[in-house]
Amino acid sequence: MNHGIEFKGVTKRYGSDAAAPLAVKGIDFVVPKGTLTTILGPSGCGKTTTLRMIAGLESPSGGQIFIDGKDVTTLGPADRNVSLVFQSYALFPHMNVLENVCYGLKMSNVPKAEATRRAREVLNGVGLVGFDDRLPSELSGGQQQRVALARALVLEPAVLLFDEPLSNLDARLRREMREEIRSLQQRLKLTVAYVTHDQSEALAVSDQIIVMNQGLIAQSGTPQDMYERPQSEFVAGFMGEAMLFPGTADADGRVQLGPITLAARPGVAAGPVKVAVRPEAWHIGAAASADATSLPATLLKSAYLGSFFEYTFETALGKIFVVSPDLTNVLPVGATVVLRLADHGVSVVRVA
Numbered sequence: 001m002n003h004g005i006e007f008k009g010v011t012k013r014y015g016s017d018a019a020a021p022l023a024v025k026g027i028d029f030v031v032p033k034g035t036l037t038t039i040l041g042p043s044g045c046g047k048t049t050t051l052r053m054i055a056g057l058e059s060p061s062g063g064q065i066f067i068d069g070k071d072v073t074t075l076g077p078a079d080r081n082v083s084l085v086f087q088s089y090a091l092f093p094h095m096n097v098l099e100n101v102c103y104g105l106k107m108s109n110v111p112k113a114e115a116t117r118r119a120r121e122v123l124n125g126v127g128l129v130g131f132d133d134r135l136p137s138e139l140s141g142g143q144q145q146r147v148a149l150a151r152a153l154v155l156e157p158a159v160l161l162f163d164e165p166l167s168n169l170d171a172r173l174r175r176e177m178r179e180e181i182r183s184l185q186q187r188l189k190l191t192v193a194y195v196t197h198d199q200s201e202a203l204a205v206s207d208q209i210i211v212m213n214q215g216l217i218a219q220s221g222t223p224q225d226m227y228e229r230p231q232s233e234f235v236a237g238f239m240g241e242a243m244l245f246p247g248t249a250d251a252d253g254r255v256q257l258g259p260i261t262l263a264a265r266p267g268v269a270a271g272p273v274k275v276a277v278r279p280e281a282w283h284i285g286a287a288a289s290a291d292a293t294s295l296p297a298t299l300l301k302s303a304y305l306g307s308f309f310e311y312t313f314e315t316a317l318g319k320i321f322v323v324s325p326d327l328t329n330v331l332p333v334g335a336t337v338v339l340r341l342a343d344h345g346v347s348v349v350r351v352a
Helices: 049-056 096-109 112-125 143-151 171-188 199-205 225-226 233-238
Strands: 006-015 024-031 036-040 060-069 083-086 159-161 193-198 206-215 216-221 243-249 255-257 260-262 270-275 282-286 296-302 311-313 317-322 336-341 348-350
Touching: 006 049, 024 049, 024 193, 024 206, 024 216, 036 049, 036 199, 049 060, 049 112, 049 159, 049 193, 060 193, 083 143, 096 112, 096 143, 112 143, 143 171, 171 193, 171 199, 193 199, 199 225, 206 225, 206 233, 216 225, 216 233, 233 243, 233 270, 233 348, 243 317, 243 348, 255 270, 282 317, 296 317, 311 336
Parallel strands: 036 193, 036 206, 083 159, 159 193
Antiparallel strands: 006 024, 006 060, 206 216, 243 255, 243 270, 255 260, 270 348, 282 336, 296 311, 296 336, 311 317
């Protein structure tokens, strides 16, 4: 089976010194054809280096890279049938929209009439009909992003790469553009590798998420896997705002978290564990309803964010951050309540 992208034991060391540290430490992954994989991680984790190796802008120090089943490890960018959409858009300021989109075709010696026809088709597909003669300086940030996307799509690449494509846009435009990128990817069945540091962006657009840390793959899987079933403290803390609490598992897989006993968790070995709890997993109840499944809490801080409240409680487990969608029963600072855990948003992970 030919995968869209495949890495086999790929390493990357900068410089010729064999003792220099590895930026990427022997990673293996597959991006299936026609799917979108996001490479996610903190600054310095190796995600951008990985994307640049797919594009051919960096050469791996070891291992193999395949695109569409072809070994491209030693090929340059022009021989890979890959297009890269840069964070800065990298539009030519002296060229109008049509000229920017046609540029790659012109460099590939496509006849002018054919290049113009293909460029206008793609501009229509990204919602820029009638913008042919505009200069980049006359466009909004979202429109510039669409031109950069059209310029990449017109080359009909086997693989489309995005490097932090939405980081220069405001929150509303980011949401619109990520929906547009996802819609185009699914409609055209594009194979896409997408690099971002934004977890919500990754969850919204991806078929698969690869979380990297210190040059290694910490975990990969579907967005739901990564958010609801993290396999380590790092992934649990990185994907969203999970708080990590120390707990103890018994021989039957039940976990004691302070005064709360969690139901048996298959595959959890007896001994110390960490319990990752998402802020939306806590349910707030009246103090009078306290029982063995609840945690007494006192409200320390409250913040209104439009569609929900953020609360910080003092408890026997320390300070706990809670997100509540209840806009009717607003708690005053100092209120005493009990917190209970929902079935979702709670993971037990191994102690690092």
